[in-house]
Amino acid sequence: MSTSDKEAPRTAPIQSATFTNPVNAEIRRAAATGIYDIRGGGAKRKVPHFDDLLFLGASISRYPLEGYRERCDTSVTLGTRFAKNPITLDIPITIAGMSFGALSAQAKEALGRGASAAGTSTTTGDGGMTPEERGHSTKLVYQYLPSRYGMNPDDLRRADAIEIVVGQGAKPGGGGMLLGQKISDRVAEMRTLPKGIDQRSACRHPDWTGPDDLEIKILELREITGWRVPIYVKVAGSRPYFDTALAVKAGADVVVLDGMQGGTAATQDVFIENVGLPTLACIRPAVRALQDLGMHREVQLVVSGGIRTGADVAKALALGADAVSIGTAALVALGDNDPKWEAEYQALGTTTGAYDDWHEGRDPAGITTQDPLLASRLDPIEGGRRLRNYLKVMTLEAQTIARACGHNHLHNLEPEDLCALTVEAAAMAQVPLAGTEWYPGKPGGGY
Amino acid sequence: MQQIDLATTPLREMNETLQAQTGADNQTAWEILNPRGSHAVACGLDAPIEVTVRGHTGYYCAGMNKQAAIHVTGSVGPGVAENMMSGTVVIDGDASQYAGATGRGGLLVIKGNASSRCGISMKGIDIVVHGNIGHMSAFMAQVGNLVVCGDAGEALGDSLYEARLFVRGSVKSLGSDCIEKEMRPEHLAILADLLERAGSDAKPEEFRRYGSARKLYTFDIDNAAAY
Ligand SMILES: Cc1cc2nc3c(=O)[nH]c(=O)nc-3n(C[C@H](O)[C@H](O)[C@H](O)COP(=O)(O)O)c2cc1C
Numbered sequence: 089m090s091t092s093d094k095e096a097p098r099t100a101p102i103q104s105a106t107f108t109n110p111v112n113a114e115i116r117r118a119a120a121t122g123i124y125d126i127r128g129g130g131a132k133r134k135v136p137h138f139d140d141l142l143f144l145g146a147s148i149s150r151y152p153l154e155g156y157r158e159r160c161d162t163s164v165t166l167g168t169r170f171a172k173n174p175i176t177l178d179i180p181i182t183i184a185g186m187s188f189g190a191l192s193a194q195a196k197e198a199l200g201r202g203a204s205a206a207g208t209s210t211t212t213g214d215g216g217m218t219p220e221e222r223g224h225s226t227k228l229v230y231q232y233l234p235s236r237y238g239m240n241p242d243d244l245r246r247a248d249a250i251e252i253v254v255g256q257g258a259k260p261g262g263g264g265m266l267l268g269q270k271i272s273d274r275v276a277e278m279r280t281l282p283k284g285i286d287q288r289s290a291c292r293h294p295d296w297t298g299p300d301d302l303e304i305k306i307l308e309l310r311e312i313t314g315w316r317v318p319i320y321v322k323v324a325g326s327r328p329y330f331d332t333a334l335a336v337k338a339g340a341d342v343v344v345l346d347g348m349q350g351g352t353a354a355t356q357d358v359f360i361e362n363v364g365l366p367t368l369a370c371i372r373p374a375v376r377a378l379q380d381l382g383m384h385r386e387v388q389l390v391v392s393g394g395i396r397t398g399a400d401v402a403k404a405l406a407l408g409a410d411a412v413s414i415g416t417a418a419l420v421a422l423g424d425n426d427p428k429w430e431a432e433y434q435a436l437g438t439t440t441g442a443y444d445d446w447h448e449g450r451d452p453a454g455i456t457t458q459d460p461l462l463a464s465r466l467d468p469i470e471g472g473r474r475l476r477n478y479l480k481v482m483t484l485e486a487q488t489i490a491r492a493c494g495h496n497h498l499h500n501l502e503p504e505d506l507c508a509l510t511v512e513a514a515a516m517a518q519v520p521l522a523g524t525e526w527y528p529g530k531p532g533g534g535y
Numbered sequence: 536m537q538q539i540d541l542a543t544t545p546l547r548e549m550n551e552t553l554q555a556q557t558g559a560d561n562q563t564a565w566e567i568l569n570p571r572g573s574h575a576v577a578c579g580l581d582a583p584i585e586v587t588v589r590g591h592t593g594y595y596c597a598g599m600n601k602q603a604a605i606h607v608t609g610s611v612g613p614g615v616a617e618n619m620m621s622g623t624v625v626i627d628g629d630a631s632q633y634a635g636a637t638g639r640g641g642l643l644v645i646k647g648n649a650s651s652r653c654g655i656s657m658k659g660i661d662i663v664v665h666g667n668i669g670h671m672s673a674f675m676a677q678v679g680n681l682v683v684c685g686d687a688g689e690a691l692g693d694s695l696y697e698a699r700l701f702v703r704g705s706v707k708s709l710g711s712d713c714i715e716k717e718m719r720p721e722h723l724a725i726l727a728d729l730l731e732r733a734g735s736d737a738k739p740e741e742f743r744r745y746g747s748a749r750k751l752y753t754f755d756i757d758n759a760a761a762y
Contacts, residue, residue: 123754235656236637236656236658239637240599240618240620240639241579241581241599241601241618244599267754268753280658281696281697282696282697282752285753286752286753288675290656294617294633294636294637294652294655294674294675295595295617295632295633296613296614301594304574304575304595305594305595307574307575308574308575308578308594308595311547311550311575311579312575312578312599313579314551315547
């Protein structure tokens with residue numbers, strides 16, 4: 089063998105873009121265990137999002153408002169269509185439904201405290217209403233879910249609004265699950281199920297199917313609550329135009345629309361990553377449905393799924409939403425995925441920022457757990473303070489942008505304030521690609 | 536006896552009147568005339584009063600009932616006594632789908648037949664059906680007793696939790712994880728009590744008992760076909 093043979097250049101190792109290392113690792117995991125991956129959180133894949141939009145700001149044709157001096161209001165009223173007592177919030181950012189069971193009682197209390205201090209509402213979840221949560225939430229939305237765990241007319245009448253959950257962005261068409269590790273005595277009792285078993289929540293409501301039934305179900309709930317409180321209908325981002333139109337037809341006061349980045353407590357990874365529409369793609373069709381029915385602003389639209397900053401809030405509102413809702417971000421504000429627990433994340437085989445085994449109940453931050461010792465790591469008073477701070481910052485950020493665009497109320501933000509960085513985002517948000525007057529599907533053609 | 540005629544009184548006014556009762560005065564007997572298939576008749580009641588509905592109702596009659604004794608002389612639409620907490624609801628005729636869905640307490644008696652999904656997700660209610668019940672009844676039923684004096688349709692008790700099912704006639708098929716179980720003396724005692732309260736002369740010994748095999752309680756890949 090000659091020296092030149094030995095040193096002949098070889099093809100460098102090429103990693104497949106299809107069979108990536110994480111993909112292969114998942115194949116090996118599936119082969120070894122025979123069970124699909126269940127996790128918490130929302131879609132982790134990159135999809136077109138609010139980051140792909142920019143605000144234009146004021147210019148010669150539009151003048152800005154003075155920061156700190158000229159008012160920019162933030163309040164929003166939900167449920168003006170039929171309810172005797174609509175809900176008025178100081179800020180257009182609400183806390184989304186997350187179940188007691190998925191979250192500890194302390195975490196639910198912290199969410200109530202933080203939301204109340206910021207002048208907004210919080211929401212129960214699949215597992216019923218806890219006294220802590222009711223007691224610490226000045227405005228509490230009570231979810232009416234397919235499982236009906238803990239459902240009773242007294243809590244229904246104690247609620248400030250009712251949210252009929254048809255779907256969740258993380259799993260449109262899917263039911264819930266709460267694995268045995270998290271079923272403590274209290275959780276089991278609230279759900280009238282044995283302790284320690286895997287609980288599956290149904291994917292469809294037990295006593296209605298379709299929009300005509302939904303209309304009668306809404307009538308019943310209104311009759312039971314004396315037409316006092318608003319009734320929201322929460323749908324996953326799937327067919328937003330039709331779902332919004334049908335919810336309105338069925339008599340909803342408020343439509344809550346949750347895109348695929350929206351978090352969940354526990355669902356199959358394949359479901360989270362492959363079913364549903366990105367939040368960005370949901371808003372315009374929903375707003376169009378409301379406009380076509382002459383109901384925009386009369387039936388309010390609440391958007392959720394991947395809202396993190398005041399910029400996201402401002403963008404959702406500019407596209408036509410009346411308010412937004414946050415789940416994951418609120419948990420992060422309480423301390424979820426905080427680097428201070430890195431050693432413990434490592435011990436669980438994960439790392440800060442990637443921890444999503446919320447269904448296992450071993451959360452180092454003490455939020456998504458029923459273990460009394462872990463749960464005691466979260467001080468509900470301190471947690472509430474952190475959430476309030478975060479909500480205030482988001483509101484200030486959104487106001488900063490609105491003033492820069494010349495608006496004295498967040499609700500005056502409009503699509504004309506926006507442009508898109510990518511063709512995809514331009515198509516979904518129906519705002520022009522940056523530097524052009526064009527977006528795909530623009531009526532009248534464009535260039 | 537106080538009367539409310541739905542031919543002349545709006546549904547809202549009728550429910551508001553009944554919901555305002557406390558049972559503390561002498562107005563404890565009410566009669567609803569001309570329901571004519573109205574939905575949400577006598578729902579959300581919370582007092583020990585007696586309400587007789589003369590005729591047929593639509594969806595969700597007696598929904599979320601607490602304490603009241605509600606008697607419908609005709610047939611009822613879907614979701615009668617859904618999520619009932621306590622009290623009794625007696626239907627002289629037939630009931631449509633989802634009778635007693637998610638009910639948490641009290642007694643629901645259907646003198647005729649009940650359609651599909653009777654007792655779906657029941658959470659403590661007792662249901663006695665004098666006639667037959669349709670398919671997928673007691674789906675995901677958690678707690679409580681479902682007594683069927685006639686026959687049961689397909690997939691009875693699918694994905695059942697701890698509810699007890701008693702059927703006197705035939706069962707077309709059992710759902711996933713639902714099996715026949717031994718009838719022990721305590722079950723005969725439960726049956727005897729429920730049959731008596733429901734006004735049925737069926738004998739407890741004529742029934743078979745069905746319940747959960749509890750194999751789907753924790754996820755197991757080898758049971759995947761059953762999920
Ligand atoms: C831990 C957790 C539990 C949840 N539980 C429920 C629930 O019980 N009912 C429901 O409708 N949505 C539930 N969701 C979804 C939220 O209500 C909301 O749609 C979602 O979190 C919004 O997206 P975001 O997390 O990106 O803010 C849950 C989300 C999380 C993160």
